[in-house]
Amino acid sequence: MRKKFVFILVVLIMIFSYLTIASATKALRSTSDRPANLPFVSDSIRLVLITQELDTPFWNKVGQGALKQAQKENVQLEVWGSYGNNQDDFLKTMEVAIHSKVDGIIVQGLDNEEFKELTKVKAAFYGIPVITVANDVPVEESLRKTYVGSDQFEAGEMVARQLIKEMGTTGGVIILGDQEQAYYQKERLAGIEDVLSKYPDIEMIIRGTADAKEQVMATTQQLMNEVPRASAFIAINANYAGPMIQEIGRRTQVEPYYIYTFDDGVGSTALLEQGMLDGILAQKPEEMGSESVKRLMQWISGETVPLDSNGYLTETRMVKAEGEEP
The missing domain is CATH 3.40.50.2300 (Response regulator)
Structure with a gap:
């Protein structure tokens, strides 16, 4: 009886060992067969455009251009911000975007230490790329990826x-x-x-x-x-x-x-x-919006890394009171 029990135990151990080795081999094979770079899924990307001047003609056009380009890129884009140049509200909105772990931020540059701390330290900590639009800040002080707007x-x-x-x-x-x-x-x-x-x-x-x-x-x-x-x-x-x-x-x-x-x-x-x-x-605010989304997606997808730190400049022209260019 004792010999029979030992025999059954040995058989069970051999069966379990075989199953374990087979499962491990299958897992290793499926891992090695996986492509080196997983496919880029754009519809899971979430971007935010942040401005201090919501609902003004200029920034409305920036937002319109950004939303149109986001639709072409098949990504989510939300327009956030504050009204009337309220810097405190603007900075809080920027911080909320960072802690929400969005995939990228397009922002009206604000040339102060609080803004630069958010872009250089907090956004960088979460690995969130930041692009300034229309209003730039010095790249060495903010670590923004690029600027899109007028010279x-x-x-x-x-x-x-x-x-x-x-x-x-x-x-x-x-x-x-x-x-x-x-x-x-x-x-x-x-x-x-x-x-x-x-x-x-x-x-x-x-x-x-x-x-x-x-x-x-x-x-x-x-x-x-x-x-x-x-x-x-x-x-x-x-x-x-x-x-x-x-x-x-x-x-x-x-x-x-x-x-x-x-x-x-x-x-x-x-x-x-x-x-x-x-x-x-x-200036060309709608072009600024669309170009900023395009450049941010080039960074996120790995198509263009790094972006040109000097920026991507949009057209400017003088318009006279008579409605004619000089």
């Missing part, structure tokens, strides 16, 4: 050249921006200065202001008192064009002045159509 230095040059063409090479030019200029404003200003500094009879008066409408108007009033012979105004923050023109019109006729800005401000196009602006620097 802001060249845009400033174009505005200055058009001003010279209309005004001539003599006069005072008031340039209005933020008290703490964002990177895109610094680039615009540098381009303007590069052109106007070549003319010794042009005086540039550069001033920063807080972003409240009343403060922009008060700063404009102060400048007009300080520089009564000013011939021209340039709003490098396009959102300041409206309050600036309102204050000029309250004191005197707007028509004698040469006034220029950019098309990314609320109401810039309407002011141009009303003849309150002599020209705006027109």
Whole structure:
């Protein structure tokens, strides 16, 4: 009886050993047969576009372009952000996107330490690629993958050249921006200065202001008192064009002045159509949106790694008050 029991036990052990070896062999074979790179499934990709200026004409167009391209790429894209340049809400939204572990972020660049900390440390920790759109930040300070938008230095040059063409090479030019200029404003200003500094009879008066409408108007009033012979105004923050023109019109006729800005401000196009602006620097916001999704997907799919850190530039052109290009 004992011998019979031992015999049965040995047989069972041999059967279990065979089954174990067979299962392991099958697992190893299926692993080795698996392709080195798993197929890229685009419909599982989730992207987010984040802006500080939701529901403005310029950023609506950026969003429209991004959504159209996302549909072509068969990926999910959501547009998040804040209203009225609320930086705290904007940064919180950015942090939520990172902790949600989205696959990629397209974002309006914000040139401050909190934003750079989010892109350089937190997004990098989760392996989330970040692309800036329309407003850039320095790559070495943010580790963003690339930038899609206008060459802001060249845009400033174009505005200055058009001003010279209309005004001539003599006069005072008031340039209005933020008290703490964002990177895109610094680039615009540098381009303007590069052109106007070549003319010794042009005086540039550069001033920063807080972003409240009343403060922009008060700063404009102060400048007009300080520089009564000013011939021209340039709003490098396009959102300041409206309050600036309102204050000029309250004191005197707007028509004698040469006034220029950019098309990314609320109401810039309407002011141009009303003849309150002599020209705006027109950009391609819808193209910015579509191109940013395209480039981000090239990174995620591994098609283009690395992306060009200098950025992918979209077209800019000057549009005059008469509706014609100069």
